[in-house]
């Protein structure tokens with residue numbers, strides 16, 4: 043017995059020792075970079091973003107409400123405000139109102155880069171207009187902010203990248219590799235007319251891209267609890283999307299002589315089973331890489347946990363599962379979104395249906411989700427089928443070992459010193475998914491700094507961006523083009 047205890051005791055000491063050593067040697071593998079001198083942005087940059095915000099290029103779910111005139115006015119506005127871009131780059135109008143600009147590189151053997159954004163914005167929810175501190179389409183500049191719908195999502199990116207190119211043209215910069223600017227006009231309603239067509243057009247021309255950069259992550263300021271440094275979250279993959287319908291049928295009839303089990307009762311049980319049996323959680327892929335990257339910046343106790351994921355993963359999962367935001371990072375999520383049955387209080391429902399929306403973790407698949415739901419429901423009275431017009435497999439995961447990822451990291455840290463850069467998983471669907479076939483380096487990031495309270499402004503009330511932040515973003519986009527397409531990289 044004593045020998046056994048001794049054995050267990052020394053094993054524990056050994057494990058503790060290994061964990062401690064790993065913690066002490068735990069370093070982030072982020073690159074060291076020198077800050078670049080601050081360049082002045084063009085005069086009037088904020089006014090131009092504000093001017094674009096004033097043009098209400100709203101995407102509506104109802105395609106009949108599409109306001110072609112607003113998009114044409116935005117095109118004309120860009121033409122006037124970015125004269126060098128429009129005289130020196132080739133502009134194509136794609137899928138009626140999307141824009142594709144081509145800035146040819148000097149060396150056609152180098153694969154081009156593509157910067158994406160979108161021209162459309164979401165509507166302002168009816169009844170919330172008077173909660174805005176500045177009217178949503180006034181494009182006011184006040185208190186150091188540019189206010190209005192689209193100030194971040196996503197005229198920030200469109201105007202920001204155009205500013206960067208306009209500046210570089212003024213400096214007589216010539217890219218070695220071709221630079222594309224691709225701005226969809228229907229991202230907020232699926233991108234099927236815009237980004238999908240732009241990607242298809244390039245694919246039809248046989249274009250392979252070195253790198254694609256879309257919106258997605260931001261520079262988080264306190265987004266990760268316990269982390270004080272601002273952290274640029276660069277999406278390296280995005281989740282898939284599948285809606286599953288559960289349906290039951292019964293004979294119906296009068297409620298005075300009901301059967302023991304109703305269609306609604308049977309369906310309810312099935313829904314509860316699905317909700318209680320989520321797909322398994324895993325700390326892998328982009329989420330694991332996020333923790334490996336940011337872990338060293340945490341206080342000791344958390345550092346110990348992150349440095350030893352080989353032993354602590356179950357613990358980490360249990361913690362992450364407790365919040366919807368972090369739960370979404372580690373598993374395919376289950377969201378019951380619709381439940382329909384019955385028409386009258388004294389008539390048995392002859393049909394009941396529920397729709398459950400799954401956001402699929404890379405590594406899982408649509409087929410695996412369906413199989414999981416069928417196994418969990420395990421009731422022949424309940425039909426399980428995929429539902430809805432839209433579905434998507436999870437995206438491929440772009441590598442952080444690529445020259446492109448390192449270049450993005452270097453760029454951010456050289457313009458915004460003190461910022462950590464980390465890969466992460468985007469839990470929503472973006473237009474970037476259309477480019478999976480054209481490039482293995484698809485990244486999702488916009489250089490705007492947001493605190494937790496700011497997240498609700500996008501698609502919500504009081505969307506705004508700090509003037510300082512916007513100017514820094516222009517510098518980041520400019521430096522990104524220099525680093526990605528300039529002669530230094532191409533050599």
Ligand SMILES: [Zn+2]
Nearest residue numbers: 195196229257
């Ligand atoms: Zn957007």
